[in-house]
Amino acid sequence: MGGRLVKAEPKEHAHEALAERSIDLSVDLGRGLMLENPILVASGTFGFGVEYGEVVDIQRLGAIFSKGTTLRPRIGNVTPRVTETPGGMLNSIGLQNPGVDAVIERYAAQWARWRVPVIVNVAGESVADYVEVVSRLDGVPGVAGIELNISCPNVGKGGLQFAIDADAAASVTAAVRRATDLPLLVKLSPNVADVRPIAQAIADAGADALTAVNTLSGIAIAPSRQRPLLGNVYGGVSGPAIKPIALRIVYEVAQVVHVPVIAIGGVTELGDVLDFLAAGAVAVQAGTAIFADPALPVRLVDELEAECRARGLDSYRSLIGTALPTRAGPPSARGAEYRP
Ligand SMILES: Cc1cc2nc3c(=O)[nH]c(=O)nc-3n(C[C@H](O)[C@H](O)[C@H](O)COP(=O)(O)O)c2cc1C
Secondary structure: OOOOOOOOOOHHHHHHHHHHOOOEOOEEOOOOOEEOOOEEEOOOOOOOOHHHOOOOOHHHOOEEEOOOEOOOOEOOOOOOOEEEEOOEEEEOOOOOEOOHHHHHHHHHHHHHHOOOOEEEEEOOOOHHHHHHHHHHHOOOOOOOEEEEEOOOEEHHHOOEEHHHOHHHHHHHHHHHHHHOOOOEEEEEOOOOOOOHHHHHHHHHOOOOEEEEOOOEEEOOEOOOOOOEOOOOOOEEEEOHHHHHHHHHHHHHHHOOOOOOEEEEOOOOOHHHHHHHHHOOOOEEEEOOHHHHOOOHHHHHHHHHHHHHHHOOOOEHHHHOOOOOOOOOOOOHHHOOOOOO
């Protein structure tokens, strides 16, 4: 008998071939916005990206979400503006930023040279504010998309936040949608009883994707116990303490909208990323954890890739939505989900 025509590959080589196979981590957020991977950095926790260029290889991130940008420069709220809380922090920075024109002038040319897309986070106090900021960003090379921070007081509605009212959220989304062809993401607030009608209204108004969630409203008390600690009284709670709430909201929203959902809230390790994917998110932003560990987001890209390889997956996509029920649950207005 002749020898075998094809020699069996030695075990080590077979293993090497598997190790070298590239894993598809790409994310399609619609309207031409393709990300290389689903690990992103959250608005307000990564500056305008340029600040971290020396510290980490920012080009390896899926996308950078800029600091909140407004029409005019803002000096932010009075101090103190930040305090630690169990499992997180409370901040009331108050959207300190140099204004949209300065943001474009200082950063856009640099962003245009980067491989990593930069999504500009936009804030305003009226629909006209949002539309004006977005119109100025529209067509600027280096601006890959817009994320609307609608957790801002709506001057026209007596200071009520856009994000807590389905009609207000839909009108600002629709107005911005008419003003730009850029990919449009809208950021949901967790400070509502039922986020689903709001998410649906925003998606119906033309958002390409939703991001969830912004910070939770909270306060701290000054050591004297004579007044609240923050100069602004109210601040936003972020960090690991809010992860279960963010997970619940992603889980609820992913079941009622057909646009991609990006998760944010308390990510500190790969397990958090996998949890949010399982709850239906297509991508995840790291936020507060970056202050303590700026290398975290890039490490998460490597760890997600290694996780896929270890599970024998070609793509991370089969990790998305694995924990979702096959049918949407009843609306929370009926109080069906939460029975203490
Ligand atoms: C200091 C600080 C500044 C922030 N600034 C913004 C902002 O300008 N616009 C925005 O949409 N979200 C802002 N956020 C909210 C974060 O993007 C994120 O939604 C929130 O912190 C929850 O994620 P985390 O728990 O991973 O931090 C800020 C958060 C922090 C801690």
